[in-house]
Amino acid sequence: xxxxxxxxxxxxxLEPARQWQLQVRYYYYFPSSFEEFRERFQRWIxxxxxxxxxxxxxxxxxxxxxxxxxxxxxxRTQARWNSWFQKHRQTQVDSSSTYxxxxxxxxxxxxxxxxxxxxxxxxxxxxxxxxxATRKEQYQGWKLRRKEQYQxxxxxxxxQYQGWKxxxxxDWLRTKQIILNEYSKxxxxxGLGRPLTSKDSIGRYVNPWQSQSTNGLHSIATLLSWRxxxxxxxxxxxxxxxxxxxxxxxxxxxxxxxxQTEAQPLPKDPNILSMTWVGHxxxxxxxxxxxxxTDPIFSLRSSPYQAIPIGVPRxxxxxxxxxxxxxxxxxTIDFCCITHDHYDHMDRDSIELLAPYVSKWIVPIxxxxxLIEKCGVQQESIIELEWWQQASFARKAENxxxxxxxxxxxxxxxxxxxxxxxxxxxxTMLDRNYRLxxxxxxxxxxxxxxxxGDTGYPTFPLFRQIADTLGPFDLSCIPIGAYDPPDLNKDxxxxxxxxxxxxxxxxxxxxxxxxxxxxxxxEEPLSEPPLLLLAALQSERTMLPPFETVSIGxxxxxxxxxxxxxxxxxxxxxx
Numbered sequence: 045x046x047x048x049x050x051x052x053x054x055x056x057x058l059e060p061a062r063q064w065q066l067q068v069r070y071y072y073y074f075p076s077s078f079e080e081f082r083e084r085f086q087r088w089i090x091x092x093x094x095x096x097x098x099x100x101x102x103x104x105x106x107x108x109x110x111x112x113x114x115x116x117x118x119x120r121t122q123a124r125w126n127s128w129f130q131k132h133r134q135t136q137v138d139s140s141s142t143y144x145x146x147x148x149x150x151x152x153x154x155x156x157x158x159x160x161x162x163x164x165x166x167x168x169x170x171x172x173x174x175x176x177a178t179r180k181e182q183y184q185g186w187k188l189r190r191k192e193q194y195q196x197x198x199x200x201x202x203x204q205y206q207g208w209k210x211x212x213x214x215d216w217l218r219t220k221q222i223i224l225n226e227y228s229k230x231x232x233x234x235g236l237g238r239p240l241t242s243k244d245s246i247g248r249y250v251n252p253w254q255s256q257s258t259n260g261l262h263s264i265a266t267l268l269s270w271r272x273x274x275x276x277x278x279x280x281x282x283x284x285x286x287x288x289x290x291x292x293x294x295x296x297x298x299x300x301x302x303x304q305t306e307a308q309p310l311p312k313d314p315n316i317l318s319m320t321w322v323g324h325x326x327x328x329x330x331x332x333x334x335x336x337x338t339d340p341i342f343s344l345r346s347s348p349y350q351a352i353p354i355g356v357p358r359x360x361x362x363x364x365x366x367x368x369x370x371x372x373x374x375x376t377i378d379f380c381c382i383t384h385d386h387y388d389h390m391d392r393d394s395i396e397l398l399a400p401y402v403s404k405w406i407v408p409i410x411x412x413x414x415l416i417e418k419c420g421v422q423q424e425s426i427i428e429l430e431w432w433q434q435a436s437f438a439r440k441a442e443n444x445x446x447x448x449x450x451x452x453x454x455x456x457x458x459x460x461x462x463x464x465x466x467x468x469x470x471x472t473m474l475d476r477n478y479r480l481x482x483x484x485x486x487x488x489x490x491x492x493x494x495x496x497g498d499t500g501y502p503t504f505p506l507f508r509q510i511a512d513t514l515g516p517f518d519l520s521c522i523p524i525g526a527y528d529p530p531d532l533n534k535d536x537x538x539x540x541x542x543x544x545x546x547x548x549x550x551x552x553x554x555x556x557x558x559x560x561x562x563x564x565x566x567e568e569p570l571s572e573p574p575l576l577l578l579a580a581l582q583s584e585r586t587m588l589p590p591f592e593t594v595s596i597g598x599x600x601x602x603x604x605x606x607x608x609x610x611x612x613x614x615x616x617x618x619x
Contacts, residue, residue, distance in 0.1 A: 383497030525560025
């Protein structure tokens with residue numbers, strides 16, 4: 045479904061029975077009602093059942109193959125016609141040579157012989173003229189039949205070309221059957237096989253392609269193993285009792301230090317697409333003359349309470365402060381996009397500081413209530429979207445962006461699309477997956493940007509569907525960190541090898557690695573993701589468009605002319 049999503053008139057309230065269920069629900073997802081127990085038991089029974097989803101994808105390789113097949117068919121048809129024409133022409137030559145080599149009588153000198161010779165010559169001439177008239181009549185008939193045959197061939201070829209053209213206009217959609225090994229419902233997918241915003245019978249949001257194993261729940265053994273690995277790593281780096289004391293400032297060891305450049309002046313050219321990496325998943329994007337801030341976190345640590353030293357500390361400070369970004373935006377920030385409610389992507393203190401300066405908050409369903417109640421954000425400035433919903437904005441007279449209706453059109457408008465992502469949501473023990481998660485696509489007349497947020501790489505062709513619907517993209521921000529240990533993070537984060545696959549699926553012309561080097565969310569060193577990304581790119585057999593990592597505070601610019609020049613080349617190379 046497409047359309048414009050808006051925040052409800054008032055925050056939704058839960059029923060007393062639901063509030064009681066939330067109060068008694070445990071962190072490890074114990075069922076709190078018979079309805080929940082029945083559904084989970086049904087899913088456990090149907091766990092071995094395989095469900096099929098028909099997905100329609102654009103196949104560019106097939107398009108080239110069918111085109112070559114058409115060329116070969118035309119060539120073979122022309123070759124057969126040339127062979128027949130040459131054979132028929134040779135038959136005509138042989139027939140004419142037979143008549144031209146008729147034996148002539150011997151020449152005599154008597155008058156009777158001369159009269160006989162004259163009669164013979166007259167008979168030969170009359171025979172020749174009769175043969176000539178017959179051949180001319182045959183030639184005219186053959187010419188008429190050849191013209192009729194050509195007309196029929198031309199009409200047949202026109203019909204074949206029109207059919208090929210109609211099939212080509214459909215973008216060569218290829219239907220692929222995907223096997224889902226976990227519980228799913230037919231209404232969780234649309235006619236093209238794209239996943240829709242889905243809930244189970246309890247009211248929790250799910251990933252339709254993998255509804256059970258990607259809900260953010262893990263066994264106690266997995267959690268204890270992860271905590272033991274982290275304790276051993278911190279003990280080897282810090283030593284002694286220092287590994288048990290939380291960090292009070294953003295400091296790190298030298299062997300894990302991520303380089304940070306000095307805060308650079310932000311570009312102001314509206315015709316140039318630019319992205320400045322502030323740190324982690326916080327990016328300052330300028331596209332189509334609008335300013336966009338993503339997943340803001342400027343605090344000391346990723347934690348529910350900044351006054352208490354708990355949570356994951358920040359290793360590298362942000363490259364720009366909120367005051368610098370607001371000053372660069374002329375006193376306001378047009379959009380702030382939040383992908384999900386985790387502490388490292390939706391920081392309460394940062395949102396409270398940004399609330400007076402942000403014109404529009406673009407969030408998935410469920411986050412608007414939190415922004416209103418906890419952060420003091422005005423309800424009129426919040427726009428909540430489901431997956432595949434869009435909101436278009438236009439700037440009028442240098443004012444704040446104005447939301448456009450479906451019937452309105454404005455040149456230079458920016459459309460923000462809420463796209464699916466393979467992740468989960470939770471801020472406390474009682475609200476797991478009651479808020480939606482997503483990624484964002486920013487599309488305008490000249491540039492297209494994709495912000496991935498947090499996501500895993502499922503076996504379902506999720507990112508190919510996003511590229512077929514909204515791509516290809518001029519710039520993509522793809523996460524590459526927090527992937528170790530794999531048992532804990534494989535369904536929520538991607539490693540550099542999987543990030544390269546996302547880069548290929550999106551058909552991105554330029555990608556930047558984010559979500560690394562700021563918070564030690566995983567067990568890998570802070571400086572390891574760029575090295576693994578470089579190795580993954582070097583292992584590819586074909587040359588890919590640029591996919592790079594930059595230091596915190598760096599700015600990447602994509603010029604309009606360069607983007608259009610690379611577009612035609614990449615569309616031909618990517619299959």
